[in-house]
Amino acid sequence: MIYRETGVFRETYAEDMALFPIPLERWSIIAIVLLAFLGVPFLASQYWLGSLIVPVLIFSLAALGLNFLTGYAGQLSLGHAAFMGVGAYGAVILYGRYDVPLLLSLLGGGIAAAVVGASFGLPALRIKGFYLAVSTLAAQFIIEWVITHVKWISGGVFATIDTPPLRMGGWLIDTPIEKYYLTLAVVVGLTVFGRNLVRSRVGRAWMAIRDRDVAAEIMGISLFRYKLLAFAVSSFYAGVAGGLICFTYYAAANIEEFNLLLSFKFLGMIIIGGMGSVGGSYLGAGFIVL
Template sequence: MIYREAGLYRSTYAADMAIFPLPLDRIAVGVVVVAAAGVIPFVASGYLLKGLLIPTLAYALAAIGLNILTGYAGQLSLGHAAFMAVGAYGAVIAYGRYGWPLLASFLVGGLAAAAVGAVVGLPSLRIKGFYLAVTTLAVQYIVEWGITHVRWIGGGVYATIDVPDLALLGVPLDTGPRKYLLCLATVVVLTVFAKNLVRTRVGRAWMAIRDRDVAAEIMGIGLLRYKMLAFVVSSFYAGVAGALISFCFYQAANIEEYTLTISIRVLGMIIIGGMGSILGSYLGAAFVVLLPIAISNAMVAVGRVSGGLVTTDVRANAELVIFGGLILFFLIVEPLGLARLWKTLKDYLRLWPFPY
């Protein structure tokens, strides 16, 4: 009965266009933010922070970037990990070799990825669909080759650059909670920016291009301008996400962590979570990052209970089968992703307990 729009009178444009129009939504988001920033860093274990939450946040940011490009602008990309790699190496080089401040290094990584994204976005006016996807796939391999073979970038054949000790404004970030808070703050700021960006004229232009690019051009929307802008913004987010993964998770920039498999993984996040949804990026990242770990722990428990009848090979294959089966199940139940399921639940609560 408390999740209602009845009785809420909006007298201003700002109130009518609020991201969270219902009081309960605002309270829930506030509780989540306070818990994430003020409770979890002090009660969670190091494994939970560094092994689960930090990669989930970083991949959620990468998924937001790809969602802007694919979910909102309708441009399919299979090379998102390449932009993450450019951002990671750009940030590590700026911070480790040239001594730039930490946040400035993140900005350098994002801008470097955005520059590559602008170049990749140039062909988007002439090609689209699977042809554009193949173009981004080529970029994935070109970036991998460049980082591996250009010694100034990757440092050698192994293309691994260690990240020096982190410090922000003179404060060392040498613990899991501090790295988690850095990652959380970065992701929250960029999430708020993305949420507002897709509700502006730019976001509406992207959605018009996604739905029917010819009609959008007839209406006066510049296709090249907005497609390139989508690539630039998406690549910037990917670059910052790659920097977060290298700085806060791996403590090194390694090209093996930004291969085509990661591109497919991030694409799977937005498909499972819901394309064209910022919330879906978080849900998809949590699904892809956390669920396999939960399944693995469950299979280990099954192996112990079975007294060794379930071998390690069986457990490993069963994990993949269960994970793939759950993906198929969710996509069959709701092809629009987990975000759509959440919206359906909220719509139900707006009427409950009444039938109409």
């Protein structure tokens, strides 16, 4: 059967845990990925690649991170753009000041954002709903203030750091097609990882907490561990996206780009695309950006 009929559900644990349980879905995803790697660079113009497709992919990655937190774990965040900014500055500082390789700089920016995000996620262990939203909203303004006023991070009140030319080994990445391939490779890799994450024990724990946290705790799920992990993973994805967009689109790290309006846009992306849906993050980002 290439597609599951109405009322026919998964009958074994292996079917339930399959990455793509339906053949039509599996072949559709493979076709889309092949088209993205082999078709889009030659069908789209330089303008479309550099100014539209690359930012859509990056914002999709950041929206996916917020979807883990809000769509799967049920924790509302109004400071997602600030965590993206932490990753942006972390990646640019590592790459520009300390000559860390490009991919490791992106990883370092993501880890920095994850640490900051987890620290601001600590109140989620005691509060939720409106009060959690206010807590994460405070994170947006606190992070903006710190990045702007701590000279070691941003260099002063202008808070802008230019990115040096992108190199990965001996490969100079300076054309829209090359930046597109770099972005696509990172986005596809993290999307596959995220898809596996939400169908694992971690994803199931997040959904249990989202649906009824008291019942989840009675079942033995650690609210402390999994809520904190949701904030860390969400912020990690935002941080990697922040580094990517500075390297491939903005050509600089500027805190003004990661403002409160962008945080609301991320919420709009996952609401439009569908909360609790990996693919919905891409649809929502495309709708908002384009």
